[in-house]
Amino acid sequence: MGRPAALNDRAQILLRTLIERYIAEGQPVGSKTLSQHSGLEVSPATIRNVMSDLEEMGFVSSPHTSAGRIPTVRGYRLFVDSLLAVQPLKTLEIREIEEQLPVDSPQRTIAAASQLLSQFTHFAGVVMAPKRHEVLLKHVEFLQLSDRRVLLILVTGDGDVQNRIIQTMRQFGQSELQEAGNFLNQHCAGKTLASLVQLVQSELVRLKGDIVALMNAAVDVSTSLSSRTEEVVIAGEHQLLGISDLSSNVSRMKQLFDLFEQKTSLLQLLELGSRAEGVQIYIGNEAGLAPLDECSVIAAPYKVQGEVVGTLGVIGPTRMAYDRVIPIVDITARLLSSALSWGSLEGSRKEPV
Known part of the structure; x- marks a missing residue:
């Protein structure tokens, strides 16, 4: 981190001290x-002069009801960019996060990550789920359940298993079901789900009429998966209700929960984070979303097999312990990447049951 040229050492120390005290106590300093x-070792008059200069430069402001000062968005920005000493997480905390991230299901892993972010920060944890249209097909299988009921098992490359029960017009023998599964695996395994749709559409004339229903069922499942929009998984929104900095403004709190419910704008913000390297911090109006004007968003991208597929983060008040929240977000992103990558490898090895 570079040192801001506009501030001398004394001004930096006083600004850092002011922000640290305000974060800890919530009162003008x-x-x-x-x-x-x-x-x-400076006089009160010198401190007042420095504070006056910092206020003139826009780093602090004076509430009308107090002689003390509080940091502005610009002050927080300088603080996190140049003055902050990040505290590494303890080994036990890292292990606790790692042990609570399941690898058997991407959905469960992502949901657990959002819960853990909220649990460790006491703010709202958010995870942008991976883009479904990039998911690859790993395996397709048809199993006979009864006279006219067939179980379709579709396994994606990231380890997600989708099961659908198909009601057929006639009874299929297991050899016929095996033939249908072999056809799809031979032509589509390792390719995108969209390729399955294209294959069946182009091969309908050549396929046996009775098996067309099975193929169409597989297409229906893959279409429902690939057409899903990116989703944001949110946990711990209620924690924000207990933070006086936010809950005292009922109108703004309502806007914030509307943002959580609609998710579209929040998704766009997280999408920006997925294009950047490392932890990104949006303070107040830097997020470009009015409901977040009194919040900070700390986000980081996560990967599957080395490729960025989504973003996770924390939403809380601007008055947060950045030195602790930043490493929590960073470590959780790394552990989620590891869990999803391991899960996708394990899923590729498993046979459907």
């Missing part, structure tokens, strides 16, 4: 507090 906690 006065000269006496700064003198006690900054470690500087």
Whole structure:
């Protein structure tokens, strides 16, 4: 991190001390507090002069009801970019996150990640699910259940297993079901789900009429998967209700929960995070979304087999312990990447049951 040229060492120390005290106590910070906690041997008059300069530069502001000052979005931005000392997570905390991320199902893994983000930060945890249209087909199988009922098992490359019961016009023997599954696996395994749709459409004339129903059922399942829009999994929104910085503004809180419910704008913000490297921090109006003007979003991309497929993060008040939340988001993104990548490898080895 580079040192901001506009501020000398004394001003940086006082600004860092002000923000740290405000984050810890939630009250405007006065000269006496700064003198006690900054470690500087300067007069109260000098501190007041520095505070006046910081306010003029837009790093702090003075609430009308107090002689103390609070950080602005610009002040927070300088703080997280240049003055913040991030605290690494303890080994036990990292292990706890890792152990609670299942590898048997991508949906369960993503849901667990959002819950863990909320649990460890006491804010809202969000995860942008992977793009479904990029999912590959791994295996297709048809199993006879009864006279006219067939179980379709479709396994994707990321380990997701979809089961559908098909009601057929006649009874199929297991050899016929095996033939249909072999046909699809031979032509589509390792390709996108969209390729399955294209194959069946182009081969309908050549396929045996009775098996067409089985093929169409497989197409219906793959279409429902590939046409899903990206989803945002949110956990712990209720935690924000207990934060006075946010809950005191009922109108803004309603806008925030509307944002969580609609998800579209939030998805666009997270999409930006997936195009960047490492942890991204959006403070207040930097997010470009009015409901988040009093919030900060800390986000990081996650990967499957080395390819970025989504973003996760935390939404909380601008007055948050950035030194702790940033490493939580960073580590969770890394562990989610590992869990999903391992799960996709395991899923590729498993035979459907």
